[in-house]
Amino acid sequence: MIPGDETFGGTWPYPARYTEAAGFRQHYVDEGPRDRGHAVVLVHGEPTWGYLWRHLIGPLSRTYRVVVPDHMGFGKSATPADRSYLADEHIHNLETLLVDVLDLDRITLVLHDWGGPIGVGFALRHPERIARIVATNTVLPLGLSGYDELMAANLADSAWFQWACAAHAEGSLEEVLGNAGHTVAHLMLALQGITRPEIITPTWIRAYADHFTSRGECLGVIRFPQQLVAPDPDAPASVAADPSAVAALRAKPAMLVEGMCDTALLPRYVIPAFRAAFPDAPVIELPGAGHFPQEDAPDTLLALIDLFLKTT
Template sequence: MIAADETFDGTWPYPARFNEVAGFRHHYVDEGPERPGQTIVMLHGEPTWGYEWRHLIGPLSRHHRVVVPDHMGFGKSETPQDCTYDASEHILKLESLLVDTLDLTDITLVVRDWGGPIGTGFALRHPERISRIFAVNTVLPLADDIAPLMRANGVESRWFPWAHSALADGSFEQILGNAGRTIAHLMIDLQHVARPEIATPTGSAPTPAPFRPRRSAAVSSPSPGRSWRGRRAPRPGRRRWKPSPRCAQYRRCGRSGCGTPPWCPST
């Protein structure tokens, strides 16, 4: 959990607010005039936090109320160990903040990545509170069967095929445990980044910490029915990980023709 007073060199100047109605310290930003024309709620994706909206909060809050929560287990929000971290639980935590505590209405809901399914779940439970939804690089699960759409979306991303194959062959946690990098950085390595120059030390500092060998890796995921919590990364040097030939289709490191990703512990 990021410290409440952390500003990251002044790039995050917004006072931290916390809601504890749902049984944990739920961090959020609440900026803007006392009597706004409308309220904008911005939901971040995975594995980021509200920091990804930092360039929009200031301009939008000049005329509108802007509320930016961190999902449970992300950013400055607490990471309780007795939760499932599935999508339905994130929706209920969001409901506790927006309805029970802030009692927001006339909401313009801005959602990105996993903020889309979480925000959609909230909107379906409280349609009378939503004026509009603005979707950014996400999926709004409103159809009867979105599984084909999700599969098609996953094909366009190199992260998800790799993660699924690594989970299947049992190498997922071992690679993360020896990566020395955050999930956010691994995602960037596997995918095209339109503006890589923005990945500065200050910009990357707010991302979740890297997995550390021999330490418990607490990773919260809003994916339905999935969380990685309290599992230990393998101790380095005990077993040398042998890269799968499948790695070659994702990114070549140039090492003796090996197709191993650059974070592979064998490089």
């Protein structure tokens, strides 16, 4: 767990806030005006934390309340040893923070990577609290026809999952991810796609690596890919989404901003999956960005989100 007062050379100036409502010490950022009903919630994925959104938090919070949680096992949140780290558990943690602790409504969800399934899982439980959805290099599992086939094709085709499947088969997946403090920058650059390697400074590496000080601190980063390449046969079966909740979400304004150089979630599968769910929603392709538009094209992503907020 990264210390609460760590700013990484001033690149992360946001005061740390904590809650233990979900049974562990969860960190989140809460910036901007509190007297507005609207909240923009930025949800990260694998293997990042709230630091991913650092270029967007300040500008957006001048107008909107901006909430940025760290998932259990990432960033400044704790990594309890007695948790499964399955997606449903992360959904419950997000629900506890946004509903029980902060009681947010009129939420704009901005979702990346595993933040997509986690954010959608929350939204399906509380569609009345959702105002808009912004997806960036992620997928939104709503139980629609054709989605599973697209995701299976991505699993077979993407560099990240080809490596993860091979590493699991040879028994090295947990070893590599269990040493994420040393491997996380390489995984992000080589297997997920960052098109601006010049941003990878010692401070940048430290910001993404500092949580992963031991194998015990890497439980979260290990478990996300394991759920796809080595699913637990004893894990609880997924519950089918409520059709009325799905319909309610599909009626919300939505937008996909897609880094087209992504080598983990390939645009040729992600874009059709999004369009099947939101056929009339805008899809903006960023030809020069990889899996992390927040790193490769932060100004463009910020401008697109700001325009979306102002026009929907």
